[in-house]
Amino acid sequence: MYLKLLYRYNRAYFFLVAAFIICQLFINFKRGMVVSPFYHFGMYSQVMKPDVKYAVFEIEVNGARLQGKDFTPWQWDKINQPLVYFAGIHDNNLFFYSEVQRITSKAGVSMDSSHFTMPCNYPQFIDWYKSYLVRLLPGPIKSLEIYYRDYFYQQAKLQPAQTQHSLSEVCR
Amino acid sequence: MSLNQQHRKNIVAFYCLLFYALMLFKWWSGLFLYQFRPEIFNTRFDLVSWFLMNTGLHQWLINQSLRWVLFDVAFYILPLFYWLAFLKNSKLARAVALVMLIVNWIYIQCYTLFPTNSIESYTCWLLFPILFLTSRLRSFFFVLQGLRYYFLFIFASAGTWKIIQLGIFNADQMSGVLLYQHKEFLTSSPGYWLTNFFYWLINHPFWGYLLYLAGTLTELFFIAGFFTKKPDRWLISAFIVFVVLDLFIMRIYYWELAPFLITLYYSRYRRPSANAR
Numbered sequence: 278m279y280l281k282l283l284y285r286y287n288r289a290y291f292f293l294v295a296a297f298i299i300c301q302l303f304i305n306f307k308r309g310m311v312v313s314p315f316y317h318f319g320m321y322s323q324v325m326k327p328d329v330k331y332a333v334f335e336i337e338v339n340g341a342r343l344q345g346k347d348f349t350p351w352q353w354d355k356i357n358q359p360l361v362y363f364a365g366i367h368d369n370n371l372f373f374y375s376e377v378q379r380i381t382s383k384a385g386v387s388m389d390s391s392h393f394t395m396p397c398n399y400p401q402f403i404d405w406y407k408s409y410l411v412r413l414l415p416g417p418i419k420s421l422e423i424y425y426r427d428y429f430y431q432q433a434k435l436q437p438a439q440t441q442h443s444l445s446e447v448c449r
Numbered sequence: 450m451s452l453n454q455q456h457r458k459n460i461v462a463f464y465c466l467l468f469y470a471l472m473l474f475k476w477w478s479g480l481f482l483y484q485f486r487p488e489i490f491n492t493r494f495d496l497v498s499w500f501l502m503n504t505g506l507h508q509w510l511i512n513q514s515l516r517w518v519l520f521d522v523a524f525y526i527l528p529l530f531y532w533l534a535f536l537k538n539s540k541l542a543r544a545v546a547l548v549m550l551i552v553n554w555i556y557i558q559c560y561t562l563f564p565t566n567s568i569e570s571y572t573c574w575l576l577f578p579i580l581f582l583t584s585r586l587r588s589f590f591f592v593l594q595g596l597r598y599y600f601l602f603i604f605a606s607a608g609t610w611k612i613i614q615l616g617i618f619n620a621d622q623m624s625g626v627l628l629y630q631h632k633e634f635l636t637s638s639p640g641y642w643l644t645n646f647f648y649w650l651i652n653h654p655f656w657g658y659l660l661y662l663a664g665t666l667t668e669l670f671f672i673a674g675f676f677t678k679k680p681d682r683w684l685i686s687a688f689i690v691f692v693v694l695d696l697f698i699m700r701i702y703y704w705e706l707a708p709f710l711i712t713l714y715y716s717r718y719r720r721p722s723a724n725a726r
Contacts, residue, residue: 279598282720283591290588294595305606313497313558314576316569318603319610324618325625327651331632345634346641350700351478355485357633358564362489369491377492377499392505393492405488412479428636430628433652435636 330427334360337422352413363402364447370394397448452590452718460711461535467708468528483517487563498558507559524556546581553578570705586721597712601674608668617665623657630699667691681713
């Protein structure tokens with residue numbers, strides 16, 4: 278009905294909207310890559326069973342671990358997301374060579390790797406993260422340690438593994 | 450009743466009101482670009498983002514406090530300019546809307562490359578300026594309807610994906626989702642009432658699955674909007690309940706999509722007549 282009325286009102290608008298719908302459906306059927314503003318809205322739609330093991334960030338400030346309960350959801354996201362990004366630098370850089378370059382080169386477009394990749398500079402990151410984190414905390418930061426530890430889902434809880442790794446080991 | 454100029458004015462006012470209410474909230478929560486002080490970015494699987502990234506614009510923002518402020522100011526001031534222009538001169542208003550469209554695209558694309566939030570939740574700011582580009586009331590009506598369908602599609606496709614990707618057929622789905630989503634929260638806050646509640650849901654998959662099913666059915670309910678406008682008031686309520694529960698159970702915030710509710714609220718008004726300006 279809407280499309281019919283639009284067609285009668287203005288052909289150009291109709292073809293624009295029809296093209297929009299086709300692009301959105303194409304992106305949905307094809308899966309994988311998106312083209313803004315055509316996105317997949319399939320959050321948590323793939324099958325997810327409880328895993329045996331989860332890798333978890335642990336942030337220790339002044340000797341005590343930061344606790345999610347002390348922060349709003351968006352503050353907790355602000356605390357954790359940069360760590361996810363830092364730990365993912367290696368994958369991000371690989372993604373450029375395996376996907377971005379492969380796809381764009383098919384279209385004859387050359388992408389500059391320096392705009393897509395980052396070095397794993399841990400000292401620089403941790404300096405920045407400290408100055409970033411301090412604005413979310415009530416007091417100064419005297420010491421900051423970030424670890425990456427496996428947790429096992431056993432006996433109805435996440436149980437920590439004995440060994441933990443420094444964040445610097447995650448991105449090398 | 451047909452959509453008229455007063456409705457149009459109300460829609461613009463409503464949009465600006467929501468935009469600035471959300472702006473105040475984001476400023477209070479430290480979610481402006483200058484408060485994030487981005488240093489690190491991530492490449493998403495989005496062709497448009499790649500072309501923007503290839504200009505190096507996102508790197509131009511790294512470690513540059515003055516540029517963050519410039520970006521924030523440009524993004525947050527334009528709806529006010531648009532409102533003022535809309536009251537004075539429609540041609541000027543359209544020019545401001547065009548600038549707003551371009552600025553919103555650049556800002557949102559850059560903002561979401563940094564560790565902030567996913568770009569999908571900002572589609573409202575990407576698409577709404579198109580509504581403000583229209584001059585004729587009838588064009589405004591058709592774009593408003595188009596935005597309504599897009600909003601319906603967001604939820605309808607989210608529900609449909611859960612069927613296609615089989616998540617809805619997995620009895621342990623919510624347990625898996627909650628463990629993945631809250632692993633840092635669960636391990637950092639043992640004994641806390643919310644931790645205990647999450648663990649209870651994880652360890653009682655039936656109740657967790659019921660929540661997942663309820664969420665999926667709510668999303669699928671939006672399909673009805675493609676065929677009739679009668680349930681639009683119910684869809685507004687469904688969206689609000691969905692957003693509140695998503696915040697509580699998933700600790701994900703989707704309120705940036707709220708201005709799309711305007712399209713549902715004004716859907717009862719009919720197409721303006723051919724001679725309406």
